[in-house]
Amino acid sequence: MFSKAFSTPNKANFIIQGAGIIWLLATSVILHFYGIEWMVALGDGAIYSLIFIGSIFILDRIFSSYIPKGANTWLLLILPLVLSLVGALFHRYFLQWIFSEDLAYKDLLRNHFLLRWLILAIVEIMVTLLAIVVSKLEQQEELQKRELHMVELSKESELYQIRQQLQPHFLFNSLNSINALVVSQPQKAREMVLQLSDFLRGTIRKDLQSWVKLEEEIKYLQMYLEIEKVRFGHRLQVNFNVEEEVLGMLIPQLLIQPLLENAIKHGLYGITGPVEIYLEARKEQNYLIIIIENPFDPEAPAVKGTGFGLSSVERRLYLIFGRMDLLKKDIHGNKFLVQLKIPQLK
Template sequence: MLHPILAQKRIFIVYVLGWFILFFIHAGILVEYTALTEGQAISDSAIYNLILMILSLSLYFPLAYSPNSRNTAQNKIIRPNLYYFVNHAIICLITLILWLGASYLLSQLFLGDSHEYVTFTRDSLPLRAAIGTLLLSLQLSLYHIIDFFKHIEEKTIKEEQLKKMVKEAELKALKAQLNPHFLFNSLNSINSLTITDPQSAGQMVTKLSDFLRYSLRNNTESMLPLREELNNMRRYLDIEKVRFGDRLNCNFDISEECLDVYIPAMLLQPVFENAIKHGLHESIEPVHIHTSCYIQNNYLIITVSNNFDPESTPVKGEGVGLDNIRNKLFLFYNRNDLFSTKQESNFFEVNFSIPKRISHA
């Protein structure tokens, strides 16, 4: 267990400076209010304060390793406050006796040839004991204050680590929700192409493998440039276009300054999945998906809109796509106002307002 004062250089320097101030105050009082010479006053102050400083530092170890200091449920039951007080009182008393005894012997060794000093030392013993008790009590309080804030700091760190672990677990869960129907349909399309157009089948296999590789990328790359996210969405749309042909039309209006802005990986896929599911399934009309992006007030504004047939039979689904987007944005930015949707007659629009970030932080 590291000593809270010795382990930190800055605190140790402040601690030593505090004792230097106490040393000068002590010496000044002896010179001003006693018959001791300056040399005797300085020597007495140096001996008593130096030994008390060392003992005060060592006072931490019996407190830290005493049985009642272990914060367990059992000790809380069998160690009442009275025992806790007595324990500290005994440690303080033993330290006080050691301090007075060692200081007296050392001062007599250097200053014992002066009768006036010997008399002063004997007469001042009760006052020294009272001051020593006060200083040791303050030292005990200091250790408990440091221990309290250290406990708060450790608890905060653990809570942050726990939040991070929960966040990573939730992100993994969100990433794991790759639509299996898309994969099955893609494989069926590839199977058909192997007969009618083998070259296109090979290209589709390559695009599908690239898309899946991106989708399953490690969570350490959970933030990626918009450029990579759009490239992957183009792969996804190219794969879907094999199935739907001219019924699926997509265009992108992306400002160049947007491409290097980082966004959560796989953020856009549920939007395009939703557009295709509700725009093309159970409808013979073509769907047009328009994607635009620009920077406004240090926010990345992304808009994805598509038309759909309001009279078509609604497609049944789990309804988790847009909810996943909201959850993911909240996990990354701790905000609920970065995502919105709008529907008017046969038109559906999704809007993102993502804080601009040009590096992975």
């Protein structure tokens, strides 16, 4: 436990040894100041320092495996007191035996016994409390790291779940369209199957969390639109207005496709004539701005089953960036607009 109070065990040992040397020198100088010979003073300081280092080591062994809690917290005070008393008694009687002929030194040991015990006890209690505090802080840090790791795992799991929902969501819609074309327009049905195969081959194995250049994302969107054009024919027209400087900017993959799919559904539902959808991409400061605009009939009933695209993108943005202000929706007359802001973090 005490070694954890410092950066590494080697550094902890170095600090304790350094404290022992300082203790030795300080004790020796003080004793010599009071008239004790240097040999006796150095012997006293050496034994006192060894007792100090030994006490720290014993407390380390005890509290590394057991930290008193609740009603047992009194041990944090009692153990250093008992240990320091044993050390002070050993110091007194051992040195009295070693330097038995030095009567002045023996009187000093006897008269200052309580002071030596008090000093040793205070130091051991302070070191014990310091180590306990550091240990608690390290436990909190480890707990925070585990919680952060669990949050990251939860985010990854949810992102994967969104991906598993997005792909079948688009696939089922395409299969329904193919089914509708099989009898009436078999050639278009075969064409749509081939295009769907190419699109899924390029996207189904992609990591939903990976970042791609906007230029690559637009290629996937164009593949998707080729499939939708087979489905809706001349009624669907999507106009891209993409600034050249943003083609190299990064975006989480397949983030725009659900929004475009949502725009196509809302734009074509309840409108009999051709439908134009606009997709604009530009740069604002350190953001990639994507705007999708589609016409819609405000008096038409809501399209059954819609809403997943917007909610899934909004949730992905929160999981990736931790922000809820990156997706905005607005209505201007019979136009529905979605604005997407992608911070450029890489």
